[in-house]
Amino acid sequence: MSxxxxxxxxxxxxxxxxxxxxxNREGDAERDPSLGDTSRTGDTNPEEFxxxxxxxxxxxxxxxxxxxxTDSAGDxxxxxxxxxxxxxxxxxxxxxxxxxxxxxxxxxxxxVGDEDCPQEESCGxxxxxxxxxxxxxxxECKGLALICDKDAGLCxxxxxxxxxxxxxxxxxxxxxxxxxxxxxxxxxxxxxVGCVLDxxxxxxxxxxxxxxxxxxxxxxxxxxxxxxxxxxxxxxGVCSADGTRVQTEDDCSAKNMHCSDGGCTMSxxxxxxxxxxxxxxxxxxxxxxxxxxxxxxxxxxxCEAGECHEWLCIPSKPFCDxxxxxxxxxxxxxxxxxxxxxxxxxxxxxxxPAICDPGSSxxxxxxxxxxxxxxxxxxxxxxxxxxxxxxxDGSSAHCQxxxxxxxxxxCDGTYLMQCDDLGTAEAFVMDCxxxxxxxxxxxxxxxxxxxxxxxxxxxxxxxLQDGASKGNGxxxxxxxxxxxxxxxxxxxxxxxxLILGPGNPTNQCDLWSxxxxxxxxLECGTDHLQLDxxxxxxxxxxxxxxxxSVTAVRYLGEVFSSGGTDTGLWMGPxxxxxxxxxxxxxxxxxxxxxxxxxxxxSEMVVFSQQDVHKLxxxxxxxxxxxxxxxxxxxxxxEVWTR
Numbered sequence: 001m002s003x004x005x006x007x008x009x010x011x012x013x014x015x016x017x018x019x020x021x022x023x024n025r026e027g028d029a030e031r032d033p034s035l036g037d038t039s040r041t042g043d044t045n046p047e048e049f050x051x052x053x054x055x056x057x058x059x060x061x062x063x064x065x066x067x068x069x070t071d072s073a074g075d076x077x078x079x080x081x082x083x084x085x086x087x088x089x090x091x092x093x094x095x096x097x098x099x100x101x102x103x104x105x106x107x108x109x110x111x112v113g114d115e116d117c118p119q120e121e122s123c124g125x126x127x128x129x130x131x132x133x134x135x136x137x138x139x140e141c142k143g144l145a146l147i148c149d150k151d152a153g154l155c156x157x158x159x160x161x162x163x164x165x166x167x168x169x170x171x172x173x174x175x176x177x178x179x180x181x182x183x184x185x186x187x188x189x190x191x192x193v194g195c196v197l198d199x200x201x202x203x204x205x206x207x208x209x210x211x212x213x214x215x216x217x218x219x220x221x222x223x224x225x226x227x228x229x230x231x232x233x234x235x236x237g238v239c240s241a242d243g244t245r246v247q248t249e250d251d252c253s254a255k256n257m258h259c260s261d262g263g264c265t266m267s268x269x270x271x272x273x274x275x276x277x278x279x280x281x282x283x284x285x286x287x288x289x290x291x292x293x294x295x296x297x298x299x300x301x302x303c304e305a306g307e308c309h310e311w312l313c314i315p316s317k318p319f320c321d322x323x324x325x326x327x328x329x330x331x332x333x334x335x336x337x338x339x340x341x342x343x344x345x346x347x348x349x350x351x352x353p354a355i356c357d358p359g360s361s362x363x364x365x366x367x368x369x370x371x372x373x374x375x376x377x378x379x380x381x382x383x384x385x386x387x388x389x390x391x392x393d394g395s396s397a398h399c400q401x402x403x404x405x406x407x408x409x410x411c412d413g414t415y416l417m418q419c420d421d422l423g424t425a426e427a428f429v430m431d432c433x434x435x436x437x438x439x440x441x442x443x444x445x446x447x448x449x450x451x452x453x454x455x456x457x458x459x460x461x462x463x464l465q466d467g468a469s470k471g472n473g474x475x476x477x478x479x480x481x482x483x484x485x486x487x488x489x490x491x492x493x494x495x496x497x498l499i500l501g502p503g504n505p506t507n508q509c510d511l512w513s514x515x516x517x518x519x520x521x522l523e524c525g526t527d528h529l530q531l532d533x534x535x536x537x538x539x540x541x542x543x544x545x546x547x548x549s550v551t552a553v554r555y556l557g558e559v560f561s562s563g564g565t566d567t568g569l570w571m572g573p574x575x576x577x578x579x580x581x582x583x584x585x586x587x588x589x590x591x592x593x594x595x596x597x598x599x600x601x602s603e604m605v606v607f608s609q610q611d612v613h614k615l616x617x618x619x620x621x622x623x624x625x626x627x628x629x630x631x632x633x634x635x636x637x638e639v640w641t642r
Contacts, residue, residue: 102127125172149173161198169200185217192217213244220244231259234271258289268292274306279331282308302331309333318349325349345374352376361397363390368397389422409442416444451475453482459549460487461495461642469494479547488640492604496554499544501638502527512542512616520619528557532633533619543616550641553615554604557636615641 087094087108089101095108100116102109109127111117117129124130133155135141135148141155147163149156156173158164164175178199185194191204192214208219224230224239224246231237236259238248252264258271267289269275275292277283282295282303297308302315311332313319318327323346327337341351356371356378363369368382368390384390384399391400402423404410410417410426414433417426432444439445440454448455451463456476463469469489477483477497486503488496498504499511509524516522518538523530531540619632 124174126174126176128174130174161200167199169198171200187214187217190214192219213242229262234259236263260290265290276303276306279303282306302333304331304333320346320349322346325351345376347374347376357395360395362395363392363397366390368399387423389424391424411439411442414439416442451477451487453484456482459495459547459642460485460489460497463487464489464495492554496640496642499546499639499641500527500529500636501556501640511544513544514540514542516540527637529617529636529639530633531617531619538619540619541616543614546615546641550615552604552606552642554638554640554642555617555636556600556602556638557634558600559635560633 087096087099088106089095089108090106091103092099092101092108095101099108099110100112101107102112111123111127111129114122117123121129121131133141133144133146134153135155136150136153138148141148144155146155146157147159148154149159152173154173157175158170158173161169164170167178168175169178180195180199180202182195182197182199185192185205187193188204190208190213192206192208193202194205194217195202205217206219208214211222212219213222214220222243224237224243226239226243227241228239229237230239234251234253234257236248236250236252237246239245240247250259250264252259255264257264258267259265267285269283269285269289269292271285271289272287274282274284277294279302280297282297283292284295284306285292295308297303300311301308302311303309311328312334313326313328313332315328315330315332318325320326321338323341325339325341325346326335327339328334329336339351344351344353346352352374354375356375358371358373358375361368361370361381364380366384366389367380368384369378370381371378382399387402388399389402390397402419404419404423404426406419406421406423408419409429410419412426415431416429416439418429419426430444432439435444436447437444438447438454440448450466450468451457451460453476456478457463457466457468458478460475460477463475464487469487472488472490473486474484475487477485486498488494488498504527512524512529514522516538517540519534520538520540521530521532521534522540522542523532529542531542533540617634617636619634
């Protein structure tokens, strides 16, 4: 928005007038009624100050010829240079000697700066020279009919526009004439101009361009394009040259015609509407009704009310809606007839009888047969594989793997069972135990000898006691689900199980738990175990788990014990840490007697306590070395338990 600098004309006129005719600050000065109401209420009609393009300043100058202004004495008319019309100028050479040119307003004034005033005065915003009176209170200014501007510390005429008379506003402490009627609006060319609320400035509110023009200070939209011909529906119109009104109107529809840019003409189709050229072709009429565009419908579509619509059904074909047969119309847009299927089911547009439950399935031999959704037909959906059979579960059938091979005989403990022909279940045939037999390999068989793989024994001694012994050799025992061991059925009454030694099928070293202390050496081979203690501060033991039913141990090997070394056999419910105590040991050599052993040893020991779970050999050097010896070892070649 730009500021219209029209106020300076009014201000300079006021300066010139008051040079010989002081202003009445009490508000009693007479006004020319032709100026209208210039109060700041905003209710003034802008036409009073903006008529036929004439601005407020222009009119004010025109009206000044009618003003009768008196001097301070009240007995003479003001002369032209004292109270008359403002003197226009382009520079100060055009002004009287006591005036200078205000370049921005183009009129002669008393001052435009402090340099134009006497030394004790300054130039105010009203372009008059004023004496500066300092103050700190209004009391100091009352005698001058002024008020104190405490911020500036000077006596002034006003601090706000309400301190001024009607038709004036406060500008930098001085009351100056308003430049326009507050709230007034008018046009200046294409500009819509409005006066601010205190009358201090006129602003360009907006510039009316393009489709707009200015009227009474407002931008209004053109009624039409200047000088154009146009159609408003079926009404033909001609726009005025300035575009502010429709100059000519002709209703073509009243003559059964359509409007075109050239006037009323006959149309070939309803303008800007769609229509069907045939059942498969849509067309759209142009805006002037003089031509149309053809739009073929896609496959599965037909023309209805000028548009292509997807078929609701296949034209002229019957179809099923639930259990009702419906006949589609020729366009596929609806139904011509309906027939409920009372005694059957609707399938493919026909009523058919039901033969099965829709969605159910059943077994037909090794095949799964499914009923369709209508319940009017069945078909094989799956053929079971060679190792599968068809299983029925209520109204549903499916293929599942055989439980057993069809017709095969199998054992379930002592029961002989046979698989059915479909492989779905095993049926009881007989209990072999009724004939003092066992079930083995799908048949009842004689009970095998104890100690065989099919009839493992609890121990070698049990085999011997049962009379199933075949001499020294390999037999099967029950432990760990079936274990093959070597049994000595002849030595020391027989029934011995080989734990360590040649011919043992198990890993020797995995059986022993070794606890070493000090300078020791362990050697574990496939057929022997050696424990060495090589200093006077060493100990080593090898302990293994045995069955609680074992009551005796027999071993063969070599032992060496010099002086203070204790060697022996240990047995008990749990191993010592790191060695067993003397009380639980069967001692081969006790250091208290400073015994010495050196050579082979063969011994059978019968356990004196019950519930023996551990069996081991140890070497324990005498820590005090009382007898001067310190070395010892066990070399075991065979270990048997019974």
